[in-house]
Amino acid sequence: MMDRNTPAIDALYREVILDHHRHPRNFGALEGADITVEGYNPLCGDRVEIAVKLEGGSLVGCQFKGEGCSICMASASMMTEEVVRRPLEEVKETIEGFRALLKGEECPLAVEGDLESLVGVRNFPVRIKCALLPWSTLNDALKQAQEKKGGSR
Amino acid sequence: MREPISPAEVARIRQDFPILHRQVRGKPLVYLDNAATTQKPIQVIDAQARVYKELNANVHRGVHFLSQESTDAYEKSRRKIARHVGVKDDAEVIFTRGTTEAVNLVAASYGRTNVGAGDRVVVTRMEHHSNFVPWQSLALEKGAEFEIWELTPDLTLDLNDLERILKKGRVKLLAFTAMSNVLGLITPVREISALAKQYGATVLVDAAQAMGHLPVSLADWPHVDFVAFSAHKMCGPTGIGVLWGRRTLLEAMPPFQFGGDMILQVGDQKTSWNELPWKFEAGTPNYGDSIAFGFALDYMGQIGMDRIAEYETRLVHGARARLERIPGVKVLAPANPDLHSGALSFTTGHVHPHDLATFLDAEGVAVRAGHHCAQPLMRKLGVIATSRASFSFYNTEEEVDRLAQVVKQAMEYFG
Numbered sequence: 071m072m073d074r075n076t077p078a079i080d081a082l083y084r085e086v087i088l089d090h091h092r093h094p095r096n097f098g099a100l101e102g103a104d105i106t107v108e109g110y111n112p113l114c115g116d117r118v119e120i121a122v123k124l125e126g127g128s129l130v131g132c133q134f135k136g137e138g139c140s141i142c143m144a145s146a147s148m149m150t151e152e153v154v155r156r157p158l159e160e161v162k163e164t165i166e167g168f169r170a171l172l173k174g175e176e177c178p179l180a181v182e183g184d185l186e187s188l189v190g191v192r193n194f195p196v197r198i199k200c201a202l203l204p205w206s207t208l209n210d211a212l213k214q215a216q217e218k219k220g221g222s223r
Numbered sequence: 224m225r226e227p228i229s230p231a232e233v234a235r236i237r238q239d240f241p242i243l244h245r246q247v248r249g250k251p252l253v254y255l256d257n258a259a260t261t262q263k264p265i266q267v268i269d270a271q272a273r274v275y276k277e278l279n280a281n282v283h284r285g286v287h288f289l290s291q292e293s294t295d296a297y298e299k300s301r302r303k304i305a306r307h308v309g310v311k312d313d314a315e316v317i318f319t320r321g322t323t324e325a326v327n328l329v330a331a332s333y334g335r336t337n338v339g340a341g342d343r344v345v346v347t348r349m350e351h352h353s354n355f356v357p358w359q360s361l362a363l364e365k366g367a368e369f370e371i372w373e374l375t376p377d378l379t380l381d382l383n384d385l386e387r388i389l390k391k392g393r394v395k396l397l398a399f400t401a402m403s404n405v406l407g408l409i410t411p412v413r414e415i416s417a418l419a420k421q422y423g424a425t426v427l428v429d430a431a432q433a434m435g436h437l438p439v440s441l442a443d444w445p446h447v448d449f450v451a452f453s454a455h456k457m458c459g460p461t462g463i464g465v466l467w468g469r470r471t472l473l474e475a476m477p478p479f480q481f482g483g484d485m486i487l488q489v490g491d492q493k494t495s496w497n498e499l500p501w502k503f504e505a506g507t508p509n510y511g512d513s514i515a516f517g518f519a520l521d522y523m524g525q526i527g528m529d530r531i532a533e534y535e536t537r538l539v540h541g542a543r544a545r546l547e548r549i550p551g552v553k554v555l556a557p558a559n560p561d562l563h564s565g566a567l568s569f570t571t572g573h574v575h576p577h578d579l580a581t582f583l584d585a586e587g588v589a590v591r592a593g594h595h596c597a598q599p600l601m602r603k604l605g606v607i608a609t610s611r612a613s614f615s616f617y618n619t620e621e622e623v624d625r626l627a628q629v630v631k632q633a634m635e636y637f638g
Contacts, residue, residue: 079585079636083578088637114577114593115601115608137607139577140637200577 082194083140084187091140096150100133104215109207116142116200120207124215128157134204141188141197146204148184158212165205172198225527228534228616236526237617239264250587253622258404258566258613259591260455261435264522271460271515282510283484283501297510300517301500304465307520308450309440314499315473317466318513322431323353325451325466326398328503329427330357332476333449334396337425340366343394345424347372347380347410348603349403352596354429354451358398371599372399377558378406382418389422397424401433405595405611407539407566408557409437416446425449425472431456435615436535436565438528441467448472454512459519463512466503473499480505531616536564538614538623543567545627551634555609566613568595571630574637576610582633588626 100106100121109118116138123131132154134146149168153161167179174192181189191201237243240262245252254262274296280289282297298313305313319325334357338344344362346355348371362369370388375381380399388394397419401412416426427449433439435457441450449472453464468476478485478496482505487495496502523531540560546552551572557563571579576592583590591611594601601607612626 079582082581083636112594112598115575115606116577117607137575139575141577194581197577197581 081190082197084190086184086187087140087144090144090147090184094134094143094147096133096147096154098133098135100131103131103133105211105218107207107211107214109203109210111138111142111199111203114139114200116203118142118146118204118207120146120204120211122208122211122215124158124212124219128155129153129161129212130155132208138203139197139200141191142200142203145188145201148188149204149208152183152185153208158216161212162209165209168205169202172201224529224533226530227537228526228530230620233534233617233619236264237619239266239522240617241265241268243617247587247589248585253586253588253625255612255614255618255622255626256589256591257435257615257618258432258456258595258611260461261458261615262617263458263460263519266522267458267460267515267519270518271511274511274514279511281507293510296514297508300513303517303520307524308434308465308467309442310467312470315467315470317468317473317500317503318508319451319464319466319503320462320509321453321455321464322429322451323464325449325464326354326427326429327357328466328479329449329451329468330361332479332503333425333472334358334361335365336477338362338365338367338395341393342367343370343388343391344368345370345372345385345388345394345397347399348374349406349408349597349600350398350400351404351429351431352598353431354398354400354427355597355599358396367395368393370394372397374603378555379408379557379559379562380410380415382411382414385415385418389419389424392422394419394422394424396427398427398429400429400431401439402430402437402565404432404566404613405568405597405600405609406556407563407568407613409433409562409564412444412447416444420446427451432565435523437532454516454519457519458523459516460512463509463516470499473503478505479503482506484508526616532564534616535614535618538618538620539564539567541620542612542614542623542626545623546630549627549631549634552630555604555606566611568609568611570606570609571634574634576608578637579610579630579633582636583626583629586625586629586632588629590626 103121106121118136121133132150171177191197242262278292280293282294301316305316344358359369402409419426425448428447430450430452434452448469450467455461485497485502485505487497553570555568580592593608
């Protein structure tokens with residue numbers, strides 16, 4: 071299809087990333103969401119909205135909206151696939167693990183599947199915050215959702 | 224004007240710029256981020272090194288030989304700058320760290336003592352944050368109105384819009400750019416400042432882009448009160464810039480920073496200030512860089528700012544035409560090409576500027592992606608970010624071709 075004479079670019083933009091960017095999973099509004107939080111990276115112009123729904127100690131719903139670079143959007147898409155329908159503790163571990171992985175720190179997380187394609191972002195340090203924006207926004211959303219639920223009890 | 228700059232002359236000029244012969248990611252560097260900072264000819268690099276090798280000594284205070292030499296070189300660079308920008312009175316040329324500090328100096332020193340509650344401070348929609356935020360902050364602090372002079376739909380300025388604001392009254396200050404770092408718009412400084420003066424406003428011009436890309440003479444701007452610009456945007460080193468200010472205003476203004484060199488007598492309870500320009504130059508000056516800056520002006524002066532402007536405009540217009548032919552690419556520049564030079568901003572459909580710039584980077588092409596320190600402008604344009612290629616007199620037609628070629632490839636890759 072295209073002239074792939076740019077191996078460096080291919081290391082960043084793996085086909086699966088481009089696929090998630092073109093066909094994002096869990097994109098759109100979340101019905102019955104507990105909370106929607108916006109994350110914004112003013113330095114480069116990535117904006118992402120993460121909506122979460124919690125039930126019985128698990129993340130039962132997670133959708134995203136936003137506009138931004140392909141790394142940010144693909145990361146959001148992959149993230150929602152990865153975390154939905156999992157217990158909150160596991161979700162938090164995954165968030166922390168992914169962050170550590172991208173920052174080159176010790177990571178107890180075994181990253182598999184589509185998420186693995188984002189590991190290449192480590193070699194493009196300027197783009198790391200693009201990949202992490204959805205995850206830090208999710209972290210905020212979970213905190214706020216839990217506070218909200220805790221308060222209403 | 225002498226003969227226009229030819230490809231042969233550009234090739235000779237490029238020999239003076241060591242960095243242009245670098246490879247990045249295994250490809251020749253195509254440096255198109257000149258609005259962010261310009262490259263330096265060896266003459267400037269060597270001049271800076273010579274300061275530290277041969278005549279380094281603190282200025283003004285010493286009685287010894289080196290100190291005298293250093294002081295002479297420092298004040299000579301001030302004179303060079305004054306000549307370059309068409310100013311007769313050297314004492315009106317204040318050295319600062321850059322444009323940002325120059326604007327902050329005026330906001331803090333002139334602004335605080337002249338703008339009060341109910342007054343108006345006016346800037347344009349396209350200002351760089353350095354000529355937007357200081358004024359917004361001043362207005363907030365003083366309870367003054369902060370007004371934004373909007374652009375027209377074809378991305379220029381309409382003097383009628385300015386007059387409508389001026390007629391509201393109490394406009395104490397108008398701050399605007401001579402050349403936009405995003406749109407490449409060249410503004411009619413003479414006409415704008417003349418109009419502002421009719422209503423009694425003080426005028427500051429941000430010349431950070433203009434000084435390095437256009438022939439500017441302050442003698443042509445009789446109604447302008449302050450001009451700010453940076454050395455690093457015109458082949459000089461970072462960390463040095465200039466505030467030019469009208470003597471009568473500078474004399475009335477309180478100092479910006481306090482300390483050594485800006486004083487005459489320091490009593491226990493009261494201190495007297497030094498004369499201009501030193502009243503506004505506290506502490507050991509960045510003499511190494513200001514001396515090197517003088518050599519940048521020599522270099523560009525020898526080529527001729529008018530020839531530089533003519534050549535760059537040709538490149539930018541050529542690049543614009545090429546990019547506009549690529550499906551999905553939208554150029555954000557004044558509709559009237561006569562008002563456009565320097566910066567070329569564009570969007571690329573669903574391809575985010577970050578992705579575009581990364582793709583170009585992999586091919587050795589350096590452009591900028593983001594909001595370019597102009598979030599208010601981005602918001603009004605309805606975009607979160609743009610890509611921007613910006614040109615200087617050492618760029619070539621081949622580099623314009625390369626830009627267009629790689630942008631097209633990027634559009635296909637992310638298609």
